[in-house]
Amino acid sequence: SQELEQSPQSLIVQEGKNLTINCTSSKTLYGLYWYKQKYGEGLIFLMMLQKGGEEKSHEKITAKLDEKKQQSSLHITASQPSHAGIYLCGADVESNTGKLIFGQGTTLQVKP
Amino acid sequence: NAGVTQTPKFRVLKTGQSMTLLCAQDMNHEYMYWYRQDPGMGLRLIHYSVGEGTTAKGEVPDGYNVSRLKKQNFLLGLESAAPSQTSVYFCASSLIAGNTGELFFGEGSRLTVL
Numbered sequence: 493s494q495e496l497e498q499s500p501q502s503l504i505v506q507e508g509k510n511l512t513i514n515c516t517s518s519k520t521l522y523g524l525y526w527y528k529q530k531y532g533e534g535l536i537f538l539m540m541l542q543k544g545g546e547e548k549s550h551e552k553i554t555a556k557l558d559e560k561k562q563q564s565s566l567h568i569t570a571s572q573p574s575h576a577g578i579y580l581c582g583a584d585v586e587s588n589t590g591k592l593i594f595g596q597g598t599t600l601q602v603k604p
Numbered sequence: 605n606a607g608v609t610q611t612p613k614f615r616v617l618k619t620g621q622s623m624t625l626l627c628a629q630d631m632n633h634e635y636m637y638w639y640r641q642d643p644g645m646g647l648r649l650i651h652y653s654v655g656e657g658t659t660a661k662g663e664v665p666d667g668y669n670v671s672r673l674k675k676q677n678f679l680l681g682l683e684s685a686a687p688s689q690t691s692v693y694f695c696a697s698s699l700i701a702g703n704t705g706e707l708f709f710g711e712g713s714r715l716t717v718l
Contacts, residue, residue, distance in 0.1 A: 534694075534709055540706065589654075593647075594639070
C-alpha cells in the first residue's frame with residue numbers, strides 16, 4: 493500500500509551485522525503490526541505497538557513506534573541466517589476503522 | 605486449536621470460471637480480512653468485515669465479493685476469474701482491530717487463473 497511505505501525494499505547483510513527496516517506513513521498509525529514471512533510460507537507475528545514512543549523486543553528483534561505515531565522501525569541485532577525472509581508492517585491508518593493495510597514488504601537476505 | 609482455516613489451499617481456474625474461498629475462525633473474533641499477496645506488493649487488502657453481517661471494501665476490491673453471514677466465516681468470491689487474480693490469498697482475523705493483540709492469519713490459498 494502506498495499509505496504505508498517500507499524501506500528498504502530489499503536488504504542483503506552479512507551474518508552478525510545489525511540492520512533496520514522502516515515503516516512510514518503520512519497518517520497516524522493505529523495498532524502497528526510487524527510480521528515475518530518465510531518464502532512460500534505463512535505469516536509469523538513478531539510484535540504489535542500501540543502507543544507513541546512504545547518499544548518492544550523479542551530475542552534480537554526490537555521494534556519502536558515514534559512519538560508522532562507515523563513511523564515504526566524494526567531493528568535486528570547480530571543478524572543470523574534464520575532472520576532471512578520478508579518483513580511486513582501493517583496498521584490501521586484511518587483511526588480505528590478496522591481497515592488494516594500493509595506495506596509492500598522488505599526482503600532480507602543474511603549471508604553466512 | 606484450529607485458529608484460522610482457509611479452504612481450498614490450492615486451486616486452478618480457467619478464465620471466466622467462478623469460485624469461493626472460505627475462511628473459518630474458531631476464536632470468536634469480530635474482525636476478519638481477505639488479503640492478496642503478489643511478488644513485491646506485500647499484502648493488499650481486498651475486503652474486510654468488522655462484524656457479522658457487515659463488509660467493507662479494502663484497497664483492491666474490484667472483481668471480488670464477500671459475505672459474512674456467520675461470525676465465524678468470511679467468504680471471498682470470484683464471479684468471473686481473470687488471470688490478474690492469480691495470487692496467494694490470505695485470510696486473517698482479530699478480536700478487535702488496531703488496539704488488541706495479534707492478527708491471526710490462515711496459511712494461504714494459492715489460486716492460478718489460466
